[in-house]
Amino acid sequence: MSATITQGNTLPRLEAPVLLRIDHVGIACRDLDAAVARYQQAFGLTVVSQEVIAEQGVREAMLQVGQPDGPVFPGGPASWVQLLEPLGPDTPVGKFLARRGEGLHHVGYAVADISAALAELAPKPFRLIDERPRHGSMGASIAFLHPADLGGVLTELVEPAAG
Amino acid sequence: MSATITQGNTLPRLEAPVLLRIDHVGIACRDLDAAVARYQQAFGLTVVSQEVIAEQGVREAMLQVGQPDGPVFPGGPASWVQLLEPLGPDTPVGKFLARRGEGLHHVGYAVADISAALAELAPKPFRLIDERPRHGSMGASIAFLHPADLGGVLTELVEPAAG
Numbered sequence: 001m002s003a004t005i006t007q008g009n010t011l012p013r014l015e016a017p018v019l020l021r022i023d024h025v026g027i028a029c030r031d032l033d034a035a036v037a038r039y040q041q042a043f044g045l046t047v048v049s050q051e052v053i054a055e056q057g058v059r060e061a062m063l064q065v066g067q068p069d070g071p072v073f074p075g076g077p078a079s080w081v082q083l084l085e086p087l088g089p090d091t092p093v094g095k096f097l098a099r100r101g102e103g104l105h106h107v108g109y110a111v112a113d114i115s116a117a118l119a120e121l122a123p124k125p126f127r128l129i130d131e132r133p134r135h136g137s138m139g140a141s142i143a144f145l146h147p148a149d150l151g152g153v154l155t156e157l158v159e160p161a162a163g
Numbered sequence: 164m165s166a167t168i169t170q171g172n173t174l175p176r177l178e179a180p181v182l183l184r185i186d187h188v189g190i191a192c193r194d195l196d197a198a199v200a201r202y203q204q205a206f207g208l209t210v211v212s213q214e215v216i217a218e219q220g221v222r223e224a225m226l227q228v229g230q231p232d233g234p235v236f237p238g239g240p241a242s243w244v245q246l247l248e249p250l251g252p253d254t255p256v257g258k259f260l261a262r263r264g265e266g267l268h269h270v271g272y273a274v275a276d277i278s279a280a281l282a283e284l285a286p287k288p289f290r291l292i293d294e295r296p297r298h299g300s301m302g303a304s305i306a307f308l309h310p311a312d313l314g315g316v317l318t319e320l321v322e323p324a325a326g
Contacts, residue, residue: 016207021229022185022242025270029314042289042313044179065272066184079185079242083314103315104267107188109206109228126205150205151192151246152266
Protein backbone atom coordinates (compact mmCIF):
# COMPACT_ATOMS: atom_id res chain seq x y z
CA MET A 1 0.00 0.00 0.00
CA SER A 2 2.70 2.47 0.95
CA ALA A 3 4.65 1.43 -2.14
CA THR A 4 1.61 2.34 -4.26
CA ILE A 5 1.32 5.74 -2.62
CA THR A 6 5.01 6.43 -3.15
CA GLN A 7 4.73 5.44 -6.78
CA GLY A 8 1.65 7.63 -7.24
CA ASN A 9 3.42 10.65 -5.80
CA THR A 10 6.67 10.34 -7.68
CA LEU A 11 5.67 9.03 -11.11
CA PRO A 12 4.22 12.26 -12.59
CA ARG A 13 7.37 14.14 -11.66
CA LEU A 14 9.63 11.55 -13.27
CA GLU A 15 7.59 11.47 -16.45
CA ALA A 16 7.23 15.22 -17.00
CA PRO A 17 9.84 17.33 -18.75
CA VAL A 18 11.40 19.61 -16.17
CA LEU A 19 10.89 23.24 -17.13
CA LEU A 20 13.86 25.21 -15.85
CA ARG A 21 12.40 28.71 -16.26
CA ILE A 22 10.36 30.87 -18.60
CA ASP A 23 12.92 31.39 -21.34
CA HIS A 24 11.13 34.03 -23.37
CA VAL A 25 7.88 35.56 -24.47
CA GLY A 26 7.38 35.92 -28.21
CA ILE A 27 5.64 39.14 -29.21
CA ALA A 28 4.26 39.66 -32.72
CA CYS A 29 4.76 43.16 -34.09
CA ARG A 30 4.27 44.91 -37.42
CA ASP A 31 7.48 46.98 -37.30
CA LEU A 32 10.44 45.31 -35.60
CA ASP A 33 12.61 48.42 -35.38
CA ALA A 34 9.80 50.43 -33.79
CA ALA A 35 9.07 47.65 -31.29
CA VAL A 36 12.74 47.32 -30.35
CA ALA A 37 12.95 51.08 -29.82
CA ARG A 38 9.84 51.02 -27.61
CA TYR A 39 11.14 48.21 -25.39
CA GLN A 40 14.52 49.86 -25.15
CA GLN A 41 12.96 53.18 -24.19
CA ALA A 42 10.68 51.59 -21.60
CA PHE A 43 13.10 49.18 -19.95
CA GLY A 44 16.59 49.81 -21.30
CA LEU A 45 16.75 46.24 -22.61
CA THR A 46 19.76 45.20 -24.68
CA VAL A 47 19.40 43.55 -28.09
CA VAL A 48 21.62 40.48 -27.91
CA SER A 49 20.67 38.93 -31.23
CA GLN A 50 18.89 39.94 -34.42
CA GLU A 51 18.16 37.32 -37.07
CA VAL A 52 16.06 36.54 -40.11
CA ILE A 53 14.69 33.01 -39.69
CA ALA A 54 13.35 32.33 -43.18
CA GLU A 55 12.06 28.86 -42.22
CA GLN A 56 9.72 30.46 -39.68
CA GLY A 57 8.99 33.49 -41.85
CA VAL A 58 10.17 36.03 -39.30
CA ARG A 59 12.67 38.74 -38.65
CA GLU A 60 13.34 38.79 -34.93
CA ALA A 61 15.23 40.54 -32.17
CA MET A 62 16.08 38.99 -28.81
CA LEU A 63 16.26 41.48 -25.93
CA GLN A 64 17.78 40.19 -22.74
CA VAL A 65 15.87 40.55 -19.48
CA GLY A 66 18.07 40.52 -16.40
CA GLN A 67 21.75 40.02 -15.84
CA PRO A 68 22.98 41.65 -19.07
CA ASP A 69 26.57 41.06 -18.06
CA GLY A 70 26.01 37.95 -15.97
CA PRO A 71 26.30 34.28 -16.80
CA VAL A 72 23.73 32.66 -19.11
CA PHE A 73 23.09 28.98 -18.52
CA PRO A 74 20.09 26.71 -19.00
CA GLY A 75 18.77 26.96 -15.45
CA GLY A 76 20.00 30.51 -14.97
CA PRO A 77 18.02 33.67 -14.42
CA ALA A 78 18.32 35.25 -17.85
CA SER A 79 15.21 35.42 -20.01
CA TRP A 80 14.33 37.20 -23.22
CA VAL A 81 11.74 39.31 -24.95
CA GLN A 82 11.55 37.99 -28.51
CA LEU A 83 10.11 40.55 -30.93
CA LEU A 84 8.81 38.99 -34.16
CA GLU A 85 8.02 40.75 -37.43
CA PRO A 86 6.56 38.55 -40.18
CA LEU A 87 8.37 38.33 -43.52
CA GLY A 88 4.97 38.36 -45.24
CA PRO A 89 1.22 38.07 -44.67
CA ASP A 90 1.14 34.31 -45.39
CA THR A 91 3.57 33.39 -42.62
CA PRO A 92 2.32 32.12 -39.22
CA VAL A 93 3.10 35.44 -37.54
CA GLY A 94 1.61 37.38 -40.47
CA LYS A 95 -1.64 35.43 -40.09
CA PHE A 96 -1.58 35.94 -36.34
CA LEU A 97 -1.28 39.71 -36.82
CA ALA A 98 -4.16 39.77 -39.31
CA ARG A 99 -6.36 37.75 -36.93
CA ARG A 100 -5.45 39.19 -33.52
CA GLY A 101 -3.24 42.24 -33.98
CA GLU A 102 0.03 42.88 -32.21
CA GLY A 103 0.61 41.13 -28.91
CA LEU A 104 1.76 38.01 -27.12
CA HIS A 105 2.30 35.22 -29.64
CA HIS A 106 3.86 32.37 -27.63
CA VAL A 107 5.81 31.48 -24.51
CA GLY A 108 9.06 29.50 -24.40
CA TYR A 109 10.26 27.39 -21.48
CA ALA A 110 13.87 26.28 -21.07
CA VAL A 111 14.57 22.57 -20.70
CA ALA A 112 17.92 20.87 -20.16
CA ASP A 113 17.35 18.20 -22.85
CA ILE A 114 14.84 18.85 -25.63
CA SER A 115 14.88 15.28 -26.98
CA ALA A 116 14.17 13.87 -23.52
CA ALA A 117 11.40 16.43 -23.02
CA LEU A 118 9.71 15.43 -26.30
CA ALA A 119 10.05 11.74 -25.42
CA GLU A 120 8.38 12.38 -22.07
CA LEU A 121 5.49 14.20 -23.76
CA ALA A 122 5.03 11.69 -26.59
CA PRO A 123 2.80 9.20 -24.72
CA LYS A 124 0.61 11.96 -23.27
CA PRO A 125 -2.43 13.57 -24.90
CA PHE A 126 -0.61 16.71 -26.02
CA ARG A 127 -0.17 17.45 -29.70
CA LEU A 128 3.38 18.21 -30.75
CA ILE A 129 3.82 20.64 -33.65
CA ASP A 130 7.43 19.48 -33.86
CA GLU A 131 8.02 15.80 -33.12
CA ARG A 132 11.74 16.37 -33.43
CA PRO A 133 13.80 19.35 -32.30
CA ARG A 134 14.66 22.00 -34.85
CA HIS A 135 16.91 25.03 -34.90
CA GLY A 136 15.76 28.14 -33.04
CA SER A 137 17.17 31.52 -32.09
CA MET A 138 20.72 31.94 -30.85
CA GLY A 139 21.71 28.35 -31.63
CA ALA A 140 19.02 26.77 -29.44
CA SER A 141 17.17 23.54 -30.19
CA ILE A 142 13.42 24.08 -30.02
CA ALA A 143 10.07 22.37 -30.45
CA PHE A 144 6.55 23.79 -30.45
CA LEU A 145 3.53 22.25 -28.71
CA HIS A 146 -0.01 22.83 -29.98
CA PRO A 147 -1.94 25.62 -28.23
CA ALA A 148 -5.24 23.67 -28.18
CA ASP A 149 -3.99 21.35 -25.42
CA LEU A 150 -2.38 24.09 -23.31
CA GLY A 151 -5.14 26.61 -22.69
CA GLY A 152 -4.81 28.32 -26.06
CA VAL A 153 -1.12 29.05 -25.55
CA LEU A 154 1.34 28.26 -28.32
CA THR A 155 4.15 26.76 -26.24
CA GLU A 156 7.79 26.32 -27.16
CA LEU A 157 10.38 24.17 -25.42
CA VAL A 158 13.94 25.51 -25.72
CA GLU A 159 17.23 23.81 -25.06
CA PRO A 160 19.65 26.75 -25.10
CA ALA A 161 22.89 26.37 -27.02
CA ALA A 162 25.70 25.06 -24.86
CA GLY A 163 27.69 28.07 -23.85
CA MET B 164 32.94 64.04 -28.41
CA SER B 165 33.79 60.86 -26.57
CA ALA B 166 32.01 62.21 -23.47
CA THR B 167 28.85 62.65 -25.56
CA ILE B 168 29.06 59.12 -26.87
CA THR B 169 29.51 57.73 -23.37
CA GLN B 170 26.55 59.68 -22.10
CA GLY B 171 24.41 58.47 -25.01
CA ASN B 172 25.25 54.87 -24.26
CA THR B 173 24.76 54.93 -20.53
CA LEU B 174 21.84 57.30 -19.91
CA PRO B 175 18.98 55.04 -21.09
CA ARG B 176 20.23 52.24 -18.83
CA LEU B 177 20.32 54.50 -15.76
CA GLU B 178 16.81 55.82 -16.37
CA ALA B 179 15.07 52.54 -17.10
CA PRO B 180 13.63 50.23 -14.47
CA VAL B 181 15.81 47.13 -14.33
CA LEU B 182 13.82 44.03 -15.19
CA LEU B 183 15.30 41.11 -13.25
CA ARG B 184 13.57 38.29 -15.11
CA ILE B 185 10.28 37.24 -16.64
CA ASP B 186 8.34 36.59 -13.45
CA HIS B 187 5.24 34.97 -14.92
CA VAL B 188 2.91 34.61 -17.84
CA GLY B 189 -0.78 35.11 -17.11
CA ILE B 190 -3.05 32.73 -19.01
CA ALA B 191 -6.81 33.30 -19.20
CA CYS B 192 -8.86 30.12 -18.94
CA ARG B 193 -12.54 29.23 -18.61
CA ASP B 194 -12.07 26.39 -16.10
CA LEU B 195 -9.23 26.85 -13.62
CA ASP B 196 -9.25 23.30 -12.29
CA ALA B 197 -9.11 21.84 -15.79
CA ALA B 198 -6.27 24.18 -16.78
CA VAL B 199 -4.28 23.34 -13.64
CA ALA B 200 -4.74 19.63 -14.34
CA ARG B 201 -3.56 20.07 -17.95
CA TYR B 202 -0.39 21.97 -16.97
CA GLN B 203 0.35 19.45 -14.23
CA GLN B 204 -0.11 16.56 -16.63
CA ALA B 205 2.07 18.15 -19.30
CA PHE B 206 4.92 19.46 -17.18
CA GLY B 207 4.48 18.19 -13.61
CA LEU B 208 4.28 21.78 -12.35
CA THR B 209 3.49 22.36 -8.67
CA VAL B 210 0.68 24.69 -7.55
CA VAL B 211 2.28 26.95 -4.98
CA SER B 212 -0.63 29.32 -4.43
CA GLN B 213 -4.33 29.44 -5.20
CA GLU B 214 -6.30 32.62 -4.47
CA VAL B 215 -9.49 34.50 -5.23
CA ILE B 216 -8.54 38.13 -5.95
CA ALA B 217 -11.95 39.80 -5.87
CA GLU B 218 -10.50 43.24 -6.73
CA GLN B 219 -9.25 41.86 -10.06
CA GLY B 220 -12.27 39.62 -10.58
CA VAL B 221 -10.25 36.40 -10.85
CA ARG B 222 -9.66 33.05 -9.29
CA GLU B 223 -6.07 32.11 -9.93
CA ALA B 224 -3.44 29.42 -9.45
CA MET B 225 0.30 30.02 -9.49
CA LEU B 226 2.34 27.06 -10.79
CA GLN B 227 6.06 27.25 -10.19
CA VAL B 228 8.44 26.80 -13.13
CA GLY B 229 11.91 25.65 -12.14
CA GLN B 230 13.60 25.00 -8.87
CA PRO B 231 10.55 23.71 -6.96
CA ASP B 232 12.67 23.08 -3.87
CA GLY B 233 15.24 25.77 -4.51
CA PRO B 234 15.55 29.33 -3.27
CA VAL B 235 13.14 32.00 -4.51
CA PHE B 236 14.47 35.54 -4.60
CA PRO B 237 13.76 38.59 -6.76
CA GLY B 238 16.59 38.03 -9.21
CA GLY B 239 16.43 34.26 -8.95
CA PRO B 240 15.53 31.71 -11.55
CA ALA B 241 12.02 30.81 -10.40
CA SER B 242 9.11 31.91 -12.57
CA TRP B 243 5.44 31.07 -12.63
CA VAL B 244 2.54 30.12 -14.86
CA GLN B 245 -0.43 32.10 -13.57
CA LEU B 246 -3.75 30.56 -14.59
CA LEU B 247 -6.68 32.98 -14.39
CA GLU B 248 -10.39 32.16 -14.36
CA PRO B 249 -12.74 35.17 -14.34
CA LEU B 250 -15.26 35.52 -11.52
CA GLY B 251 -17.82 36.72 -14.07
CA PRO B 252 -18.25 37.90 -17.69
CA ASP B 253 -17.95 41.61 -16.79
CA THR B 254 -14.45 41.30 -15.30
CA PRO B 255 -11.35 42.18 -17.35
CA VAL B 256 -10.45 38.51 -17.84
CA GLY B 257 -14.10 37.65 -18.60
CA LYS B 258 -14.14 40.27 -21.35
CA PHE B 259 -10.79 39.06 -22.66
CA LEU B 260 -12.16 35.50 -22.94
CA ALA B 261 -15.28 36.70 -24.76
CA ARG B 262 -13.17 38.72 -27.21
CA ARG B 263 -10.16 36.48 -27.79
CA GLY B 264 -10.78 33.09 -26.19
CA GLU B 265 -8.39 31.27 -23.90
CA GLY B 266 -4.71 32.13 -24.12
CA LEU B 267 -1.91 34.44 -23.06
CA HIS B 268 -3.33 37.43 -21.19
CA HIS B 269 -0.28 39.30 -19.88
CA VAL B 270 3.38 39.02 -18.95
CA GLY B 271 4.92 40.00 -15.62
CA TYR B 272 8.52 41.10 -15.09
CA ALA B 273 10.21 41.11 -11.69
CA VAL B 274 11.73 44.35 -10.45
CA ALA B 275 13.63 44.97 -7.22
CA ASP B 276 11.71 48.15 -6.33
CA ILE B 277 8.27 48.75 -7.84
CA SER B 278 7.99 52.37 -6.65
CA ALA B 279 11.34 53.23 -8.19
CA ALA B 280 10.34 51.45 -11.42
CA LEU B 281 7.11 53.48 -11.69
CA ALA B 282 9.01 56.69 -10.95
CA GLU B 283 11.46 55.89 -13.75
CA LEU B 284 8.61 55.27 -16.20
CA ALA B 285 6.54 58.31 -15.17
CA PRO B 286 8.30 60.90 -17.39
CA LYS B 287 8.27 58.59 -20.41
CA PRO B 288 5.49 58.22 -22.97
CA PHE B 289 4.13 54.97 -21.52
CA ARG B 290 0.65 54.88 -20.02
CA LEU B 291 0.49 53.38 -16.55
CA ILE B 292 -2.71 51.54 -15.64
CA ASP B 293 -1.57 51.73 -12.01
CA GLU B 294 0.25 54.89 -11.01
CA ARG B 295 0.88 53.42 -7.58
CA PRO B 296 1.69 49.83 -6.64
CA ARG B 297 -1.13 47.60 -5.50
CA HIS B 298 -1.34 44.13 -3.98
CA GLY B 299 -0.81 41.16 -6.27
CA SER B 300 -0.43 37.41 -5.94
CA MET B 301 1.61 35.84 -3.16
CA GLY B 302 2.13 39.12 -1.30
CA ALA B 303 3.79 40.89 -4.23
CA SER B 304 3.46 44.58 -5.05
CA ILE B 305 2.41 45.02 -8.66
CA ALA B 306 1.53 47.63 -11.28
CA PHE B 307 0.16 47.23 -14.80
CA LEU B 308 1.33 49.14 -17.88
CA HIS B 309 -0.98 49.79 -20.82
CA PRO B 310 -0.66 47.35 -23.74
CA ALA B 311 -1.01 50.05 -26.41
CA ASP B 312 2.49 51.37 -25.73
CA LEU B 313 4.15 47.96 -25.49
CA GLY B 314 3.26 46.20 -28.72
CA GLY B 315 -0.19 45.13 -27.63
CA VAL B 316 1.12 43.35 -24.53
CA LEU B 317 -0.53 43.98 -21.18
CA THR B 318 2.58 44.25 -19.00
CA GLU B 319 2.89 43.86 -15.25
CA LEU B 320 5.78 44.87 -13.03
CA VAL B 321 6.16 42.71 -9.92
CA GLU B 322 8.14 43.33 -6.77
CA PRO B 323 8.00 39.92 -5.10
CA ALA B 324 7.25 39.77 -1.39
CA ALA B 325 10.41 39.82 0.71
CA GLY B 326 11.07 36.21 1.54
